[in-house]
Amino acid sequence: MTDAQNDTTETDPEAEGADEWDPIRTTGRWEFHLKAHAVVLAIVVVSEYIGTFEYPIGEAAIIILPMLYAVVFGMLISFRFLGAYLTQLQKVAPPEVSRISTPMILISLMPLGVIYGTLVGPAFWEIIQAGPAFVLQEVGNLATIVISLPVALLLGMKREAIGATISVVREPVYGIVTEYYGPKSPEGIGVLGNYLIGTFIGTIFFGILGGVAPLFGLHPLSLSMGCGMGSASMMTACAGSLAAVSPPGLEDQILSFAATSNTLTNFTGLWIVLFVGLPFVNFLYRKLNPVLGRGE
Amino acid sequence: MDRIEYIIESLKMLIIVGVITIIGNAVGYDAGIVESIPGILMIIAIGLVSLILAREIPVNFPGIAWAILVATILSLPFSPVQEPFLSAVGEINFLATATPILAYAGLSVAMQYDRLKEISWKIVIVTVIAMLGTFIGSALIAEFVLRAQGII
CATH class of the missing domain: 1.20.5 (Single alpha-helices involved in coiled-coils or other helix-helix interfaces)
Incomplete structure (x- = not known):
């Protein structure tokens, strides 16, 4: 009963200045923290116990890593999905658990970041040598507009397409496009959609794509650079699956190349979208809309 | 949240994540809990430094980027601590560090559920x-x- 009361007061995002770090505060909140971390521990143990699922397709495979079970279990347990129907589950994972989990993502990225550092450091000279490929493939993040914009127009989309077709949208790009066009504008809805779909299914999508990617006939190192799109979890799912289906001995190099490409996108992605992506998608929209669009 | 509280609470959370990580590492990748302890302590220390840098240095450089940068420098071919650092952290499988992130991410997604309707x-x-x-x-x-x- 006290739980329910605390929930309503503590989940109000407008309370006390809405600092994104507030949920990690433990003073007087140990009960919620205990629940949040115990639920995560349980999810981790079950996911790791099940282990990696592998269904071979020739040289490639559908790989389902433990991290993909974890994201699905997390969603299902939360108060918006199964928790919305099962009162027992609401006691285990009340809304406050989901609120604590949001800044916990940033904390739990630290071990992954350190591990990536230990893969990138020793591969220093190889990465420098492949420097031109790293820089140029960043532009590839925009090549997608050429394919996705015509599809959007054929589906009858209008200006929403401007936001939805710009590569893989993560926080920085979402922020800048929303600020530029306004959150309620069609462009803003488009970019919000891309961001949310990525949040909900991005990791699962790239986890499966990484395993089947060798079917495209490209070298694993090229594919590993494709895995870096600005999201550490999507990149890890993609590179982890790719490493599992690639020839032995390439694993560390695949992971270090993917991590480097991802970090590069973190730094340059925003500027490339702002100064190249948006002008280009707008230019293409003006050219293609009269031909492919469905009128007003 | 002020600076001291941020550092203390971040450290507590890093320790919790560390414990969850080495348990997952033992369950999924046959690693020993005791063997993983030196590596996870180094990870917690670098993680704390990275979170502090992300907050204090006024450039748009997120915590994970600092963690990658610091760990990269420590493990460069000409780094004097490369060998002990790599052998300690090497006890921890990279996939074992990804699973807790995704568990938290799955739980937090519920906060954005309402916006999906748009x-x-x-x-x-x-x-x-x-x-x-x-x-x-x-x-x-x-x-x-x-x-x-x-x-x-």
Whole structure:
């Protein structure tokens, strides 16, 4: 009963200045923290116990890593999905658990970041040598507009397409496009959609794509650079699956190349979208809309 | 949240994540809990430094970027601590560090559930094509350049 009361007061995002770090505060909140971390521990143990699922397709495979079970279990347990129907589950994972989990993502990225550092450091000279490929493939993040914009127009989309077709949208790009066009504008809805779909299914999508990617006939190192799109979890799912289906001995190099490409996108992605992506998608929209669009 | 509280609470959370990580590492990758302890302590220390740097240095450089940067420098071929650092952290499988992140991410997604209603099925299709195109576009350019350089 006290739980329910605390929930309503503590989940109000407008309370006390809405600092994104507030949920990690433990003073007087140990009960919620205990629940949040115990639920995560349980999810981790079950996911790791099940282990990696592998269904071979020739040289490639559908790989389902433990991290993909974890994201699905997390969603299902939360108060918006199964928790919305099962009162027992609401006691285990009340809304406050989901609120604590949001800044916990940033904390739990630290071990992954350190591990990536230990893969990138020793591969220093190889990465420098492949420097031109790293820089140029960043532009590839925009090549997608050429394919996705015509599809959007054929589906009858209008200006929403401007936001939805710009590569893989993560926080920085979402922020800048929303600020530029306004959150309620069609462009803003488009970019919000891309961001949310990525949040909900991005990791699962790239986890499966990484395993089947060798079917495209490209070298694993090229594919590993494709895995870096600005999201550490999507990149890890993609590179982890790719490493599992690639020839032995390439694993560390695949992971270090993917991590480097991802970090590069973190730094340059925003500027490339702002100064190249948006002008280009707008230019293409003006050219293609009269031909492919469905009128007003 | 002030600086001292941020540091203390971040450290507590890093320790919790560390414990969850080495348990997952033992369950999924047959690693020993005791053998993983030196590595996870180094990870917690670098993680804390990175979170502090992300807060105090006024550039848009997130915590994970600092963690990668610091760990990269420590493990460079000409770093004096490369060997002990790599052997300690090497006890921890990289996939074992990803699973807790995704568990927290799955739980937190519920906070954004209401906003999904604004999104049409057309945006879903186009986004999936955009994600696929981003991957293939980058990989194709990388293939072309790596071949031209004779690396692959």
